[in-house]
Amino acid sequence: MGQIEWAMWANEQALASGLILITGGIVATAGRFTQWYFGAYSMYPSTGDQEGVHSAAGVLICLLEYPRGKRKKGSTMERCGQKYLTTVVKLFGPLTRNYYVRAVLHFLLSVPAGFLLATILGTVCLVIASVIYLLAAIRGEQWIPIEPKPKERPQVGGTIKQPPTNPPPRPPVEVRKKPSVDEEEATRAGGPQVNPIPVTDEVV
Amino acid sequence: MEAPNLHLTMGNWLANHWLSVLFLVSWLGLNIFLFVCAFLNYEKSDKYFYTREILGTALAFARASASCLNFNSMMILIPVCRNLLSFLRGTCSFCNRTLRKPLDHNLIFHKLVAYMICVFTAIHVIAHLFNFERYSRSQQAMDGSLAFVLSNLSHHEKEGDSWLNPIQSPNTTVMYATFTSVAGLTGVIATTALVLMVTSAMEFIRRNYFELFWYTHHLFIVYIICLGIHGLGGIVRGQTEESMGESHPSNCSNAFLEWDKYEWSCRRPHFVGHPPQSWKWILAPIALYIFERTLRFYRSQQKVVITKVKKYTLSIAVIKALFYLSAKLNCHDVHPKGIKMMRKRGFSMEVGQYIFVNCPSISFLEWHPFTLTSAPEEEFFSIHIRAAGDWTENLIKTFERQHSPMPRIEVDGPFGTVSEDVFQYEVAVLVGAGIGVTPFASILKSIWYKFQRADNKLKTQKIYFYWICRETGAFAWFNNLLNSLEQEMEELGKTDFLNYRLFLTGWDSNIAGHAALNFDKATDVLTGLKQKTSFGRPMWDNEFSRIAAAHPKSVVGVFLCGPRTLAKSLRKCCQRYSSLDPRKVQFYFNKEMF
Numbered sequence A: 001m002g003q004i005e006w007a008m009w010a011n012e013q014a015l016a017s018g019l020i021l022i023t024g025g026i027v028a029t030a031g032r033f034t035q036w037y038f039g040a041y042s043m044y045p046s047t048g049d050q051e052g053v054h055s056a057a058g059v060l061i062c063l064l065e066y067p068r069g070k071r072k073k074g075s076t077m078e079r080c081g082q083k084y085l086t087t088v089v090k091l092f093g094p095l096t097r098n099y100y101v102r103a104v105l106h107f108l109l110s111v112p113a114g115f116l117l118a119t120i121l122g123t124v125c126l127v128i129a130s131v132i133y134l135l136a137a138i139r140g141e142q143w144i145p146i147e148p149k150p151k152e153r154p155q156v157g158g159t160i161k162q163p164p165t166n167p168p169p170r171p172p173v174e175v176r177k178k179p180s181v182d183e184e185e186a187t188r189a190g191g192p193q194v195n196p197i198p199v200t201d202e203v204v
Numbered sequence B: 001m002e003a004p005n006l007h008l009t010m011g012n013w014l015a016n017h018w019l020s021v022l023f024l025v026s027w028l029g030l031n032i033f034l035f036v037c038a039f040l041n042y043e044k045s046d047k048y049f050y051t052r053e054i055l056g057t058a059l060a061f062a063r064a065s066a067s068c069l070n071f072n073s074m075m076i077l078i079p080v081c082r083n084l085l086s087f088l089r090g091t092c093s094f095c096n097r098t099l100r101k102p103l104d105h106n107l108i109f110h111k112l113v114a115y116m117i118c119v120f121t122a123i124h125v126i127a128h129l130f131n132f133e134r135y136s137r138s139q140q141a142m143d144g145s146l147a148f149v150l151s152n153l154s155h156h157e158k159e160g161d162s163w164l165n166p167i168q169s170p171n172t173t174v175m176y177a178t179f180t181s182v183a184g185l186t187g188v189i190a191t192t193a194l195v196l197m198v199t200s201a202m203e204f205i206r207r208n209y210f211e212l213f214w215y216t217h218h219l220f221i222v223y224i225i226c227l228g229i230h231g232l233g234g235i236v237r238g239q240t241e242e243s244m245g246e247s248h249p250s251n252c253s254n255a256f257l258e259w260d261k262y263e264w265s266c267r268r269p270h271f272v273g274h275p276p277q278s279w280k281w282i283l284a285p286i287a288l289y290i291f292e293r294t295l296r297f298y299r300s301q302q303k304v305v306i307t308k309v310k311k312y313t314l315s316i317a318v319i320k321a322l323f324y325l326s327a328k329l330n331c332h333d334v335h336p337k338g339i340k341m342m343r344k345r346g347f348s349m350e351v352g353q354y355i356f357v358n359c360p361s362i363s364f365l366e367w368h369p370f371t372l373t374s375a376p377e378e379e380f381f382s383i384h385i386r387a388a389g390d391w392t393e394n395l396i397k398t399f400e401r402q403h404s405p406m407p408r409i410e411v412d413g414p415f416g417t418v419s420e421d422v423f424q425y426e427v428a429v430l431v432g433a434g435i436g437v438t439p440f441a442s443i444l445k446s447i448w449y450k451f452q453r454a455d456n457k458l459k460t461q462k463i464y465f466y467w468i469c470r471e472t473g474a475f476a477w478f479n480n481l482l483n484s485l486e487q488e489m490e491e492l493g494k495t496d497f498l499n500y501r502l503f504l505t506g507w508d509s510n511i512a513g514h515a516a517l518n519f520d521k522a523t524d525v526l527t528g529l530k531q532k533t534s535f536g537r538p539m540w541d542n543e544f545s546r547i548a549a550a551h552p553k554s555v556v557g558v559f560l561c562g563p564r565t566l567a568k569s570l571r572k573c574c575q576r577y578s579s580l581d582p583r584k585v586q587f588y589f590n591k592e593m594f
Helices: A006-030 A048-065 A083-091 A099-113 A117-138 A181-189 B006-044 B046-055 B058-080 B082-094 B097-104 B106-140 B146-151 B174-180 B182-200 B203-208 B210-217 B220-229 B241-246 B249-258 B278-300 B316-329 B390-400 B418-424 B434-452 B472-476 B479-491 B509-517 B540-550 B564-577
Strands: B237-239 B271-273 B304-312 B337-344 B354-358 B368-371 B381-386 B410-415 B427-433 B462-469 B498-504 B555-561 B586-591
Touching: A006 A048, A006 A099, A006 A117, A006 B106, A006 B182, A006 B203, A048 A083, A048 A099, A048 A117, A099 A117, A117 B106, A117 B174, A117 B182, B006 B046, B006 B058, B006 B106, B046 B058, B046 B106, B046 B146, B046 B237, B046 B249, B058 B082, B058 B106, B058 B220, B058 B278, B082 B278, B082 B410, B106 B146, B106 B174, B106 B182, B146 B249, B174 B182, B182 B203, B182 B210, B182 B220, B203 B210, B210 B390, B220 B278, B278 B410, B354 B381, B368 B381, B368 B434, B381 B390, B381 B434, B418 B427, B418 B555, B427 B434, B427 B564, B434 B462, B434 B479, B434 B555, B462 B540, B479 B498, B540 B564, B555 B564, B564 B586
Parallel strands: B427 B462, B427 B555, B462 B498, B555 B586
Antiparallel strands: B237 B271, B304 B337, B337 B381, B354 B368, B354 B410
């Protein structure tokens, strides 16, 4: 198990938890679920905002976790369209690079969701993701953004080291046809190259 | 050859895959049927009239999705019972090849069922969230409604255990009710296990960190156990038969304020909980799977004698550099390969089968699949291992140690895959990319033996073999094999039986220059074979049209062991070059899945 990058799995787990959290929040809001506090004997009627908070937290988690980090070895498959979010996530620098921060963040986000039954599943999954991120951070893993490879512009003439010094081999004089007077004049007149021997087009 | 239009391509595909399509359609159909049946039962039946009074339609959704979950949890274990599948493949050897095709797609089916389980779990959980919420509300609603009256039924002790609402007191929160009931607790645990299994089984994780996937996927045991005991609490309650006879809801539901008040009024309804149903669905597949794993354990105890281990690298002089490189780059750009030859008693195989290998000294629990590269006619069996991860690298390192004894190896299998079908085709096109050549090595060796023993029952008349490789060192593996095949074909005067081409995709100008200079030599500079190595990738259109032209009336089987992109292009070519006339040339595509 030595080569496992735990952060990769934590990333998948956190993304899934984010989605579950969003779903739980939507269900609780849509059903107008009442919220209860442990041990309290009074009832707090819910407003739509409270459950909406969990959905918002879920969205934040999804946005943070969507861009996949770069693997240490080998090629990493990007998620579809992740490069836009990569630029945003990169902006936060060490906050998003460091996995300790992520572990703590996920743990903190999971706590309030633990009070609502609709989002308890999100809490459990997010706590697990937080633990895996902690493990990744302890092993020194970091989030490295996947940079788009700069397009290699084809260098025109870059591979030509030196122009050839000898003219290309020509067939012997006997085989060549005698050029007409016009052609001779044309070749002598202009063009970047002046041929020492008149050139004709030979069709083999 | 003009590509036929889309309808005809689809028609061709359907002709090849009709059994798989039928199977999938039946599975989907059963899901829909179970869902609708359960839904209608809980939504319409009088038995649940009072239950619906509190819960509404969420009850029906929860129960319908539960029914489908039972069905799918049963189905999910079956595609991974490899012995069963091999057995089916064996008994069906007289069936035509389209009937056995679905067996190749077992893992696809497993994933589909898993996705379905996720969907139904989501429906089930959401429906039960509503159910618990409504139970809780009706317990508190002091409005004297029917729901409230029903919820308070448990308070009448003399009638015993005939409550309806599991939330018994207005002070009980839904959270408390969930975590103190068997159903709630097992539900949360099972769903968490499901989520963990799914996230670690994502393609990215599975391909790159296989051990993580393998170990985490064993959480299915937790899932199955939780599923089995999920229904123990009998929370889903319906009116008893007796009570229905006495005071049917159609007569008594409106007079709920007067239940038991007077002599002539209705009796209070009595309820009874459902016994758990899930175990009935999952018992058989569990037994089957336990049998599978027991078989694996039993086979692993059998003695495996390792007779030879050989490591292939580019050349002796370069080994040192390779080791240095491998330490630096950590073995991803360098592929030392190992080959083992083991002899096992009572072991019989067919061409192209695979085995699971376990090395207890490296990892007690991990079993990794490897294709067998030996032929059934040989006394020993062999595998080729490419260093592609922790376990394989450790295995190779263990064998390289000079002074320690040979590590013990356990083997389970062999299990059948698609290569067994090669000899059923008149013409076979075998395409192997890199290490994907291993099943075909087995086939080619088997052919060698068959010709040696003058086996004239061979249906196959012609084989086209394409091997696509990135580096020259890789050719060393099977040089000997291809060499001896070349010789044997010449001796028997059957030089046109085997037509093979090797393609080197990772070439540079040095290699190309070298090859160009030695153009006139009879044998290839890189491999020493008569067949010259080609550079780059094959142009499949040319190859396929050439084959179609050479065999206008044959059925051609195309077998690939390699990457998905190659599978796509080959599949397209198969469809494009198969004739519309079923009597003319037909290409059937088969892909190994590893």
